[in-house]
Amino acid sequence: MGFGVVSILNAVFRRAFTSAGLRSSSAAVDADTTLHFWASPSLVPPSSDSKSNSKNGSDGKQRRPVVVLIHGFGPDPTWQWASQVGPLSRHFDILVPTLLFFGPSTTRAPDRSDAFQAANIAALLAGVGGGEEEEPREVHVVGTSYGGLVAYHLARALQVQGGRWRVGKVALCSSDLTKGPEDDRVLAAKGGVAEVTELMVPADTKALRRLMAIGAHDPPKYLPECLARELLRKCFGAQREGKIQLIKGIATGHGFKIAPLPQEVLIVWGEFDQIFPLEKAHKVKEKLGEKVTLKIIPNTGHLPQQEDSKLFNKILINFLLPSPPISASVK
Numbered sequence: 072m073g074f075g076v077v078s079i080l081n082a083v084f085r086r087a088f089t090s091a092g093l094r095s096s097s098a099a100v101d102a103d104t105t106l107h108f109w110a111s112p113s114l115v116p117p118s119s120d121s122k123s124n125s126k127n128g129s130d131g132k133q134r135r136p137v138v139v140l141i142h143g144f145g146p147d148p149t150w151q152w153a154s155q156v157g158p159l160s161r162h163f164d165i166l167v168p169t170l171l172f173f174g175p176s177t178t179r180a181p182d183r184s185d186a187f188q189a190a191n192i193a194a195l196l197a198g199v200g201g202g203e204e205e206e207p208r209e210v211h212v213v214g215t216s217y218g219g220l221v222a223y224h225l226a227r228a229l230q231v232q233g234g235r236w237r238v239g240k241v242a243l244c245s246s247d248l249t250k251g252p253e254d255d256r257v258l259a260a261k262g263g264v265a266e267v268t269e270l271m272v273p274a275d276t277k278a279l280r281r282l283m284a285i286g287a288h289d290p291p292k293y294l295p296e297c298l299a300r301e302l303l304r305k306c307f308g309a310q311r312e313g314k315i316q317l318i319k320g321i322a323t324g325h326g327f328k329i330a331p332l333p334q335e336v337l338i339v340w341g342e343f344d345q346i347f348p349l350e351k352a353h354k355v356k357e358k359l360g361e362k363v364t365l366k367i368i369p370n371t372g373h374l375p376q377q378e379d380s381k382l383f384n385k386i387l388i389n390f391l392l393p394s395p396p397i398s399a400s401v402k
Contacts, residue, residue: 077301084149091160093167097175100194104171104178109148109156111137111164114199136209136239138163138391139192139225143216143245144271144314145286146306147174151215154380155387162392163211166199168192170221172313183313183320185217189224196229196236207237211391215376216346219246220321226332240391242337244383245373247347248329249354250321254347261285261345272307272314279303285345288372331360337390338363339383341371364390 088095093109100106113134138159142148148167159165169176170188180187196210210229214222226241247254255267262270262281273279276299283290336359340352349367356363366386371378 076298077305080150081147081305084147084153087153088149088156088167091156091165093156093160093165098195098198100191100198103180104191104194105176106171106191106195107169107175108195109165109167110199111160111166113164114166134208135162135164136211136391138165138211138213139196139222140165140167141192141212141214141218141221141225142167142170142173143214143218146302150306151377155376155384158384158388162388166196168195170218172310172317174309183316185220185317185321186224186228187320188221188317189228192221192225193228193232197232197234207233207235209239210236211239211242213242213244213387214246215244216246216373217317217321219243220248222246223248223329223332226334227330230333238334240335240337241332242339242387242390243355244339244376245341245344245347246338247351247355249351249358250347254351258346268315268318271318272311273303274311276300276303279307286373288341288343288370288378329355329358331358332362334362335390336360336363337387338365339375339386340365340367341373341375341378342367342369343371344373346373 088109092111094112094115095107095109096115097105097107114137140148140152140155142151145151148169152167156165156167171178171191178191212222212226212229214220222241222243223246226238229236229238259265259267259270262285264270264278264281269278270282270285273282276296279299279302280294283294338352338356338359340347340349342349352365352367356365368375368379368382368386376383
């Protein structure tokens with residue numbers, strides 16, 4: 072029974088991506104690392120006979136700004152961004168990378184930091200999106216939870232890298248850039264575990280249920296054990312040791328200093344986030360400088376983009392679009 076439900080959900084979320092025009096692809100960013108990603112056609116590396124090095128996309132339309140959506144810990148990125156790709160695709164081209172140790176993306180390199188994840192996405196962007204003779208293309212960077220840490224580093228890396236990309240705006244959702252060891256201890260205690268890795272990378276259905284109870288403001292009241300086992304196996308079980316190393320490799324709290332970003336920054340937070348409590352949103356805002364807007368989504372927890380996708384999408388798209396904001400087409 073569990074297998075059927077999880078498989079159906081997986082198909083539904085993948086369908087949301089394909090319906091938004093996204094294609095599944097992979098690219099070697101260097102000799103050690105290959106990234107899987109979903110992308111709009113203009114961002115998929117063309118075949119050798121394709122004439123895509125013009126200022127227009129392969130479909131003849133003017134190239135649009137790009138939004139990079141970076142997922143957090145948990146299931147496949149199609150599950151995490153299914154409600155966003157459709158509305159965003161009406162205004163932007165989209166790139167959704169699969170982070171290392173979260174699916175078919177692979178590396179032989181030893182680095183496990185969030186900055187390393189960002190460097191690989193920057194390398195991926197260097198190989199897609201058009202010819203070198205074009206004017207720099209605008210890219211907006213959006214990340215949720217752990218993906219927000221990666222998004223911060225990506226914005227800084229692209230700023231230094233320059234070249235074909237110009238960072239437009241940055242959006243961080245439920246992402247505590249100020250996180251330190253004490254925050255991990257508090258979260259572990261809240262989850263009833265000894266180490267935060269036991270909560271964020273569950274090894275059994277009991278730990279999975281703890282994570283779901285803390286992650287969502289209104290978690291399922293009943294989850295059959297067969298379904299919990301299948302969710303654990305399909306969405307959390309693979310590459311578990313690599314994910315644990317990623318948590319241990321997070322740069323924040325280990326001498327890392329947050330510097331303000333030159334771009335406009337949007338911070339979105341769930342009102343009742345138990346993973347990163349709301350007071351951390353104000354602390355992140357303070358650290359990132361004057362060009363920061365904080366939006367709090369009522370009655371949501373750590374997953375506001377899923378728990379209230381309509382309001383989240385309206386806030387995000389109005390932020391990313393040029394002024395004045397356009398909200399009528401956001402659903």
